[in-house]
Amino acid sequence: MKKDKPKYKQIIDAAVVVIAENGYHHSQVSKIAKQAGVADGTIYLYFKNKEDILISLFEEKMGQFVSAIKRGMEHEEDAAAQLEILIKSHFQMLADDRHLAIVTQLELRQSNKDIRLKINKVLKEYLLLVDEVLHNGAQSGVFQTDLDIRLARQMVFGTIDEVATTWVINDQKYDITNLAAGVHSLIVRGLSS
Template identity: 65%
Template sequence: MVKKDKPKYKQIIDAAVIVIAENGYHQAQVSKIAKQAGVADGTIYLYFKNKEDILISVFQEKMGVFVSELEKIIAKDASAADQLGMMINSHFSLLASDLHLAIVTQLELRQSNHDIRMKINNVLRGYLKLMDRILISGIESGEFDQNMDIRLARQMVFGTMDETITTWVMNDHKYDLVELAPKVQRLLLKGMQA
């Protein structure tokens, strides 16, 4: 396998997002991805074992951006409530700025097989652990209910964001997703504050 820091690797990842979004994962042939990336079919196999490997790599690469943004938010000297709001805004903004990625993450990944979903869940775990840090910080500072169940709160926060984005994707992006971020934050805070 060729190193992942090569420009063609990124080209293929970006092309895969477009092809999977436009054709669906099951119809997204490696040849279509290669054509979109402007590389020969065989070049794909220098970087990826198969189409499943491409999908998992897409999620790893793109989720890395979400993790990086969330790490920056946590590093800020801000209240847990403000960090929560920044996280929601960042999450919504990243997907609103890349409609193909929104379709892939909200629709296509859910149609993949069990093994792919398990590998994706492992990648997602890092993001959720960072979210836990915001929730724990809020409990420790007294902003959030001292008896709040972290696991349940995480499910509530991520589930609300996830469902809001999925509904936006299913409605063909007819409204501004980012405008909903402060509303989602307010609703979630009502459930978490003491």
């Protein structure tokens, strides 16, 4: 499988840097190849085009992200604690890879409708994880028992996403991970009975 090959990951990591530094529309495949240390033609052994690189990049990074959150929540039963793990993990992932933060918070949103639809499919696994936490919290009484899961998901994701986007727009001048506890506290209060 192509995704298991080192050059695939090299190209994905190079694409994150190139897109973050140049913007999606100004990121030629040749720049990505140069950053990855591969020939231009090598890119096409793994990806159809630049759009495919962007979608694959998001699939790869989001897959790693969801797996990390699931591992973090594995032994935690309490929904409020699970939500805290999710928020902290989200912010930590962005803080750990500032180029990826720019790509996910800014560049993915400027893409065309087809790309946005494909990205929404990838994002679905993350949103299902949020739903699971909310559902657990409602069932256990940690959150409102009559919680509108869909509306609560929009609130949770929207808040996390807006805090992250604001941080990126402000040139990542402060430590976003320091905001996790406050964001968690506000969200849990809003979800509690």
